[in-house]
Amino acid sequence: MPVDPSTATLLIDGEWRAGASAFEVVDPATLEVVARAADAGPQEALAALDAACAAAPSWRETTAEDRATRLRAAASRVRARADELAALMTGENGKPLHEARGEIMGSARMLDWAAEEGRRADGRVTARAAGGPGLVLRSPVGPALAITPWNFPASMLVRKVALALAAGCPVIVKPAEQTPMIGTELVRLIAEAGELPPGVLQSITTTRPAEVVGALLADPRLRKVSFTGSTDVGLSLIRATEGHLRRTSLELGGHSPAIVFDDADLPAAAAAAAAAKFANAGQSCIAVNRLFVQRGVYEAFLPLLLERVAALRPGHGADEGTTLGPLIDFAGLDKVERHVADAVKRGATVAAGGRRWTPPPGEGARPGLTGAFYEPTVLTGADDSMLISSEETFGPVLPVYLFDDDDEAIERANATEYGLAAYVFGSGLARVWRAVDRLEFGIVAVNDAAPVRPELPFGGMKNSGQEREGGSEGIDAYLETKSVSMKL
Known part of the structure; x- marks a missing residue:
């Protein structure tokens, strides 16, 4: 031949x-x-x-x-x-x-x-x-x-x-x-x-x-x-x-936590958490997989996050205005659907998204978008018993958890076999430093959505x-x- x-x-x-x-x-x-x-x-x-x-x-x-x-x-x-x-x-x-x-x-x-x-x-x-x-x-x-x-x-x-x-x-x-x-x-x-x-x-x-x-x-x-x-x-x-x-x-692999303390700049934290989650349709080892929000600011924070998620535009990556592309294949899509279904079954609420995405008719979308698209999704009421709490989803789904005090947040963030990246949002230097020191992750981003730079070492602890x-x-x-x- x-x-x-x-x-x-x-x-x-x-x-x-x-x-x-x-x-x-x-x-x-x-x-x-x-x-x-x-x-x-x-x-x-x-x-x-x-x-x-x-x-x-x-x-x-x-x-x-x-x-x-x-x-x-x-x-x-x-x-x-x-x-x-x-x-x-x-x-x-x-x-x-x-x-x-x-x-x-x-x-x-x-x-x-x-x-x-x-x-x-x-x-x-x-x-x-x-x-x-x-x-x-x-x-x-x-x-x-x-x-x-x-x-x-x-x-x-x-x-x-x-x-x-x-x-x-x-x-x-x-x-x-x-x-x-x-x-x-x-x-x-x-x-x-x-x-x-x-x-x-x-x-x-x-x-x-x-x-x-x-x-x-x-x-x-x-x-x-x-x-x-x-x-x-x-x-x-x-x-x-x-x-x-x-x-x-x-x-x-990673299973990155993000912690939003009650002294964080909430609009900036919402923007950064959304960016760190939904870039590359969530298909990143350092994507936020678990978002812990302190109870006292949850009601103020959630609408800011949902506003950011609602602004995302799925579509073909080459089309102007697209901010969310497809998953790489249907095996990845199946895992996303399995995680969402398990979370809902165990008590989570779909606050945004939650379905496969198809181009809406009559809006001039590119025809033929038959790939593995999934809506940008936020789940509230998540708890540590769900599959999404222990497995890396590798897709555009963000579960939100409540916490009461700093020790609880850090303990739950560390409760994973993975240790690649973690995110901390707050303004108190002492509490942010304690979190950075105690988090068991090779990369810790403080009020930052993009912790990857040539001058910083990249890699993880534990099974990461x-x-x-x-x-x-x-x-x-x-x-x-x-x-x-x-x-x-």
Whole structure:
């Protein structure tokens, strides 16, 4: 069978290749096919690892300044093509264009940040001892595998790739099968703009992630894995290290609480809580999943929140005015409906939304919106017995809980196996600080809806992951530490 050159989405050893077979990529809003991508198998993955191992010695010896120059060139190219890249992302992910463009611009900032971090990834000389000086050296961990998710297919990919390259590690990218095209285009752009040598950056698209990743994990030459996705898959990657340890960074599920204290700026808190919940249709590991409101301000706060939710406009992400796109697939929609039905059965009230969304007739909406849309939904009267209180919904549903005192709010917020992000809204410095100190989450946002920045480390506690991406800590995940004791 002849190979379709338009499916050449495999970058292996500096060459773009098509696979023996391909898979379709669909627009989640319309279910229309928007592209086809190569469907790689273990053979292609191991060929990429061969190339990464061959490229590792020379990339390791490349100066930090050289790597930084290449990454900054890629950042400039990302910015120059931001609109085009955002449209590509919206077409296969469904998020509104303004969100997609914001993600692209954030990816450019991450490339710039990593460029500078690579120049600062130095060691140290220890205090002089009786026998002589000591040195602490840092060196690239080696060939890395970056497994990236569909919900933030640009920023998560770039965050891993940029730090790996800055540290001196060749990296193989495996984009999510739902969103392979934005990943492919970013890999192409970074490789070309940075004039990267063959094997330093490679990409494998596939619908067989278990086979492809399994083949790579079985090979001890792969020295690093960075994964963003579900907790179950992340734990399986840890188990797959049997026989040889490797560095593994995991950014997994979340169940983020938000606490609104009675001294909060209520309009600002309502706006921030809605933004942190409904961005990307709630399909974010740091989306607010449980909103705790102090009893004394609940009656004043709820109308402000409902006003914000009522202003959201579902639709195709490419259409002007859309602020809420579809869920990625109908499996996600089924989970949302199951959580809402369980909550209502256990006593919750639907204060807004609560149904599948279809375009209203006669309003000029784009025809053919047959994807997995769900109305932006608020549930009141939620309690801790409901499924939505213990499971990550990953959709546009916000349950609201009442609390009486600070200790109760923090205790209930921490009552989860997850520990990725938490939000605190209040004005009293002492009580806000106590909450920040006691919350068991890797990211705490105070009066802020968007706690993700290149200069801050990103990652969670408990079953939300290990190691960090971003910040001065991010590059540590791609470096080994060597102690040198010298007797002169």
